[in-house]
Amino acid sequence: MTSDDSARQGQARTIETHAALAPEQIEAVLDLLTEAARHDGQQAVSEQGRLQLRGGARPGVSHLLLTLAGELVGYAQLEDTDPVEAPAAELVVHPEHRGRGHGRALGAALLAASGKRLRVWAHGGHAAARHLAQVLGLTLFRELRQMRRPLTGLELPDPVLAPGVSVRTFVPGQDDAAWLAVNSAAFAHHPEQGSLTQRDLDDRMSEPWFDPAGFFLAERAGTVIGFHWTKVHAEEQLGEVYVVGVSPTAQGGGLGKSLTTIGLRHLAAQGVPTAMLYVDADNKAAVTVYERLGFTTYETDLMYRTET
Template sequence: MAENPVPATPTDPAAPRVSEPRPDEVDAVLALADRAQAADGHPPLSDQTRVVLARGRQRWWGVVREADGSVSGAAVLAPEGGEDSGSVLELVVDPEARRAGRGAALADAAAVRERGLESTTSVWAHGMLPGSDALARRHGLEPVRELRRMRLPHEALADLPQPQLADGVALRGFVPGRDEQAWLDANAAAFADHPEQGGLTRADLEDRMAEDWFEAEGLLLAVREEDDALLGFHWTKVEPQAGPGPRVGEVYAVGVTPAAQGLGLGRALTLAGLHRMAGQGVDVVDLYVDADNAAAVRLYESLGFGLFAADAQHRRP
């Protein structure tokens, strides 16, 4: 964050004040994030940050409270990967309480907390909402990564080709109690250069398996028929329907191990998961992909995905 951060407690008595949250305010912060997502169409907190917060493993967090005690803003500083990794900061402000200095106050408070770790801290601007880039630059941060949100419309979802698997490869669902370590090993190998996904731990996996959207059969595994060795996977995500609007499925993660590269598994696994979600009645399917992953972007575009939104990660130059 900022090299010369301003105090966490503003000198202007009318300015928003950042307070240390109580443990029982986790639910309030998560509910705030849900309200912001409903209003903006973009989640302000990543799944990993939500898990870290629910487990009390955040490195720092702060909230802005209103006169009635309700939480109108929150900031969470979480490990970017493992415990020895850098930190990632995410902010959320209630849609009804924006443009009144709450976001700036939260960013300033986080800057004070992280004054010794500026070079390892990044900030995500989910949806690249107005003001987020200016706030990041105020603290000397510049965009270094673009994460695209791509969407497959309903008409394309209804007209997908069937997946074609290489000889000797089969698809099956994840089996809880048996496949955890094999999946963790495959995930770490497939995403060795991806700090968020590649750094998932057994506890992270179990936390996701406890979510109401998790279905073991929705975590598709590509295995070698002769020995059941895990070659790749497509983790699909379909949230329970909540309120009006289209039902959205998500290509949560597609990974292929280095040993299985060249078998066409990326396309086959993606198609298999899309067909599964179509059978569950989703209207559209979203996915997230790094803008500089040209091969993946081309694959998804060839299947009918188009750019829907984007997130930006900021760091100190």
């Protein structure tokens, strides 16, 4: 653990860096995230980041806690696991303590910890986040769109599967390795999704929302060649196209669209009125598929980075 103290308006601002958080620290961070989400209308830290809060130390992951007179007012997470890309970070300041330099202090600490090689997410792309990125000398390089469509009165063409291809649901403990393998192959170009491990899968299967009945696998000759993992956000009444992946050996034949349709029909049967998904704006092929399925852009997350 390291710390950096500075005086701010007569109070001591402290930033501490931890490899793992104690239970009371995790609870305080989660309370901070809840307050920020209530104010901002969306989470400041991704699902992966929230999962990485719990379960002890993880290689390459560190947690920065900013306190003011002993009160937690800011949090940042730094993940340095990609062998090529710069470390990635997310940060948040309590809504009641914004505009006082705490975000800049966290950003400076992240730059120092990463050796000034840094990528930072700005979920929702708010003006304050864009300003902070400019202050820290970061430039925009990635745009992640959240798209949505209604599920009420859903009318989609029947999915068409190639000869020899069948679809069934995921069996925990039986299909783990096969799914991890096809996920890695399908997202070899995607640093976050393609690097998921058994621990990451276990984390998600332990979440209350996990339902294998909404996790579809496409097989050919006994080999998994594609999948559509759906998710239901019960509190928000949203169904999610959580992730769709197709093995490089099976791409180009419409399997992704068919799997997406199967998952959307499943979500509609659960009674949720709206479906959502995330897709990189520069993935023109995927954006086109989703637009043809009735999705439109709802909001945008932006990622900034240091110049390389």
